[in-house]
Amino acid sequence: MSTSTSKPLYALGVQELHAAYAAKELSPVEVARSVNERIAAYEPELHATWLFRPELALEQARASEARWLAGKPLGTLDGVPVTIKDNLATKGDAMPLGTAAYELVPMTYDSPPAARLKEDGAVLVAKTTMPDLGMLSSGLSSFHELSRNPWDLSRTPGGSSAGAGAAAAAGYGPLHVGTDIGGSLRLPASWCGIYTLKPSFGRIPLSSPYMGRCAGPMTRTVADSALMMASVAQPDDRDYSELPPPVIDWTAFEVDPSFIKGKRVALHMDAGCGLPLDPQIAEAVRRTAKRIEAAGAVIEEIPPFMTPKMLQGMDHFWRMRSCIDIQAMAPEVRAKILPYIREWAESAAGFSGAHIFDAYSQFIAARAAAIAATKAYDFVISPVSPNMPAPADHASPTNDPMLPLEHIGFTVPYNMSEQPAASINCGYSAEGLPIGLQIAGRRFDDLGVLQFSRAFEQIREPQKPWPEPNTSR
Template sequence: MALHELSAHELIAGYKAGEFSPVEVTQSVLGQIERWEPHLAATYLLRPEAALAQARAAEARWLKGEPCGALDGVPITIKDNIATQGDPTPLGTKAVTLLPAPADAPPAARVREAGAVIVCKTTMPDYGMLSSGLSTYHAIARNPWDTTRTPGGSSAGAATAAAADYGPLHLGTDIGGSIRLPAGWCGLVGLKPSLGRVPIDPPYMGRAAGPLTRTVDDAALLMQVLSRPDSRDCMALPPQAIDWSLAWRQDKSLAGVRIGLWLEAGCGLPVEPAIRAAVEHAAHLFEEHGAIVTLLKPIMTPELLSGLDHFWRMRSMLDIDALSSEARATVLPVIRDWAESARTMSGPDVFRAFNATHATRVATQAALQDFDYVLSPTAPVGPAPFDWASPTNDPLRGLEHIGFTVPFNMGEQPAISVNCGYADSASGDGKLWPIGLQIAGQRFDDLGVLQMAKAFEQLRGPQKDWPLRGL
């Protein structure tokens, strides 16, 4: 395997054994980016010399036998909206005034402290409000499995980079599915942790930062670093000593594990037959190994999803209204039209929309009451064309694909997407699409969710090779 294809665990083992150096690995990653980036548009602030300087410092530490942290010398990318000191944070839109960030946001600070080589930032759509890479600031990210399709979003560039072998570790954010949806459509592991497990700045209800990786082991390794405390997050959980290595060191027994199988979201787009079949097969594998699988009734309703949608429309309308007229004109039209539709909402309308966040939380907690974990599709449909804003490409129906993911943002439970199969492309071109299996758990059981995903990795059998390997 090429060095840029190796997992973070394999890189650390290679550094320890002196088989290769962080400089060689970073050069390999940069070569992969140079070759494929014109076709994929995953990167922002790609600075090869800065990355190589970090790699040389890591190499010197390894030569002394004194690595500074768990990720020393391992390449990583960081999503545009996670601030890095001295860099502008455009949030995917030309409407934002570009100013240098005064400090690293908590996730960026943690990986830097751990010695990771920050190769670049990654692209995202305007304000992170789309499940695609459609952006007025960045080029549009494309899916490495087929560049005519979207990787999903809003962690679009992060997912593209992970599936394209731009190194093993990638940081995204998720407020309704923005880590898990692109993970599902790109065949990746994408974890949305429990709210507050990974400190973030600025914090907001439902918003989480987490890993996008090619293996569960690497996601757990990154969580070992990201979950360290930071006082800037007023919603952070109390520090907890979690042995994240149990996700790769200790097999989880499935005997007697209570699993809810959730196949109908209760709102939005219907589940495509190939996706339903793949998720049912995954549930059967768990059941064969002792889990108790029970069909779960829909958690969501059209009214709940509509309430969340309208609350976010009003929030976005107020954000856009605060811009100058010149800046407002640069916002992506689909975002502007969606937000502007909130103009006629009354005070009671806004309250009812806001209350849907709490009602979704209550419904999600109630649905999980009798289960240890819930299995579902990550998304009900496959990836849309790369230049669509969402699977419907309709600004007023832009959230109809998040019915399976958004409840766990509002309910604050950990949820992960892991690949569970492949579907034929609707275009009939012979290409296959990855299918995401979502595994959600009780609040705070992030380690258990990782262990369930690791168990599934071992049960699911051989996978297709990553799309750019051998090309």
């Protein structure tokens, strides 16, 4: 099998791959081999993957090839390469959660996203990296090698879906699965210039559901995220918080720019807490808002709705949760966790019950504030992050464990309100680094967010070429 496409095989999207497989113009084995070669070329400098096993990927691809040749593919994703984040269990593989503190014990089950993708014939080429316990917006880990941003190797890719964001931007195949509890999909998507959808809470089932936590697709295009949603947004009774089985035609994401016309869109430029907004980010988002308004949207700027108390409350509650986990460890195990994480968590040891109750109450306050501020609008657009990506070896943008969440003021409210929210590239800094636009929708309107994203994707400013590895090493 062969194809005449001008794109490298690793860079083909789901629709292109599906059409080429169906026409017998391309084999999943050829594509898996191309992705393997891309990863091998880039990993010495990027460190986005864990459990990169080229032969296992080729074995899966050969099985997919046989199904296509027999005219019996398992679905749209059959033979399509995918990576899955460390913290989403895959049967037979250890799940270190980014930290050297845990023993490497093979998991006995597939997490719901992994199970659905395997059932649909996707080819798992690697797991991707994350920071310790998923509690950092960086690729710094006591277990994984330091993950870097392919646009600038001195910068972080973001986190906690660090490897997934870097892998998508670097062209490690079209599909990558990450997770998000306060911005862990959208922050790396913004800093790596890719697309992601943090879906409505419960839309993609998880085997370990938790308040605000979602899994989601990380891809180069809206189309690839939508088509991954068709696979992973399926029922799994292990998740007691899952939404009813969706009656959603995910292929309906494909709209033209006229979709924007007449939509009521809120422009949210002040998070109300955290770091000040970088002027380059502010300029890119305001320029984008004008472009969306010119396409027919009715734009209205809204005031901040998060507060410093809300952000601090979330921080203190999460500190106590991690403090309890860490205190249960033997001292020699605890010592293996990143010092930044230990200092952050152990600072909660003296918090009173009343203080933690008040901290927990801020999640509810943020939920109420987000819904009240956005309910009159079809969509809300805003920066994803107030800052450009930090140095790669920094644990967080402030690099201060006492100020760890100053960059999530725009993203975290939608985890608490359970609304879908995407990140899509909308511009570049003077240094050529990507800048993400957040698009949030009403709860359950995941398809609407994909459609608005797709409409914007067609009218946004020209995009820079994707980064390439340094082949002069």
